[in-house]
Amino acid sequence: MTITHATELRLAARPGAELRKDHFELVHTEIGPPGEGEFLVRNDWMLLSVVMRDLMEAEPHPELPMSAYELGRPPWAPAVGTVLASRSARFRAGDLVQHVYGFRDHVLAAEGDASVTRLDPGLLPGPEYHLNQGATAWRGMVTLAGAGPGDTVFVSGATTGVGSVAGQIARCRGAARVIGSTGSKDKIDYLVGELGFDAAFDYHDGPVAARLAELAPDGVDVFFDNVAGEQFEAALALAAPEARFVLCGSLSGRNPVLDLEPAVLRDVTIRGFTTPYENDPAWTEHFGRWLREGRFVFPRTVVEGGLSAVPGALVAQLNGRHRGTTLVRL
Template identity: 50%
Template sequence: MWEVRLAKHLKADLGTDTFDLVQVPTPEPAAGEVLVRTDYLGLSVAYLEMLRADSRLPIPPWEVGQRIGGGAVGTVVRSNSAELAVGDLVRTMAGWCEYSTGPADQYPGLDPDLFPSPVHYLSQGPTAYYGMSEVAKAGAGDVVFVSGAAGGVGSLAGQIATCRGAAKVIGSAGSQAKIDYLVDELGFDAAFDYHDGPVLDHLRELAPEGITVFFDNVGGEQFDAAVEAAAPGARFALCGALATQIGDHEDRFPEPDLTAAAAKGIAVLPFSTYHTPEQVAAWTEHFSTWLSEDRFVFPHTIVEGGLSAAPQALVSLLKGSFKGNVSVRVAS
């Protein structure tokens, strides 16, 4: 079988030479274990930090020579456990590999009939739901701004705000095609291209009453503009800072100037989502319900080409080439 390992820690722009595709023996399951075929890999912009030796994430970065990690869904192809049968759909954290093995309890079973496709289990919804519902507590009457709204988290966060009763949801993105996508397909009330003039001007035009919730995936200028355009007492859920994740360790995560935010009584709420069973269950329940009620769209791209396509897919994701969530089909 094949797996993808880290060839070198990232110090500049990400390229496919950061990864090695390595052939290794297919593992054999021991007593109580299962052999799982990886069907789909999920990709995330958070992987950018995991590729760095000086990662600022609250989990250890990947080491050179280590298999790239991350979530996936797969199928049990051999079982030495009464807990799982051949053919069962499971979640796996084994990472970028064609097959993996381990104790059955490390592979939570999934309902194959709950969603239209197994890739729905790879959405970044737990992060979006936790941040929008539990951190920002968006609800009836809120005016919500989502930065990086066409990405995997943002495209879900905006829809979650709408489902929770927000009065207006505004998104920022990097092209006219993505703006049209947010408004025409995902139901955002308005969207703008952050390249097209000062962000603050857009926010003042689209939300003259002031934004009350900001779900920030980007940081930088968009955070500063959101502070200026916020209503007193607004809640800011800080999910990421993609605009600043370049350069040296100190430059990638500059501390935001919170003086203006404090003066307006803005609650600045950085958060991390650890995909606990409770967080995943809460998202899965609401996601499946909203889909069945036709209140929600799952924005996603499936990259073909097998495991060897994963490195380039991640490079393309970080360049903004996709809309919504991105997964790689590993098994043909």
């Protein structure tokens, strides 16, 4: 089958107070056959993330840790697809590949493009499993915090794509207790009943410090923060000696007050970090093995309807209506 046209979802306007569906525009474009050194990919799955909201607001700037989105163009986003036709020495028709050319159903790529990676379809149960946010969770929980046996671990925003994976990583590495915060009773049941957290609480139910103290009476050794604000302050007040804090996000939109006394007296390490959307071989190896052993769940919300469903799905994700990683079936 010859592909002559593609569909793109472009950023039509920068959002103000809230993101709306009309900030996007669906556009049909012509796409030619591969030229010398090129290959044509049909995108099958695409990842949505809350960080996209920030990238839509910002003008492109070289000092940003991630490239901001340009008006009138499809935003970049991790995607997995199948090579349909190729005139490249690196890729053949039928190859499974991952790249950052989401927000479109087909893409013509060049063989020298370092963002395109061939995937081994046998490593994980399905192609969509490669679009997990585990590389971020792995870097924070393992590389930076070194979570392991004996640790009491607290994950804020534990039902997010990163948080739901971070907590399971800590559990698989032998943490003594894994606690998560979330926003509703059904999400508490999900964290404990399905993902194997030892305990969870709704941050709406009274002061966070009081709820956390009930669940971590001996203090917090590792804090993986996706929220900031009150939850960071509570974790710091309950930090155990030589606690390790890794800061991944600030969903609350409020900068916390840093109480220096417990940070200094308890020798707390506080480290912010960002992670590119790249595969980490160490994470992928552990992820695949833990899945095969039945020790790990890939928490995800699958959005049907292709590109036209993306704006509504992103709005729903920003409003906290999704669990785990949000994937769009293209």
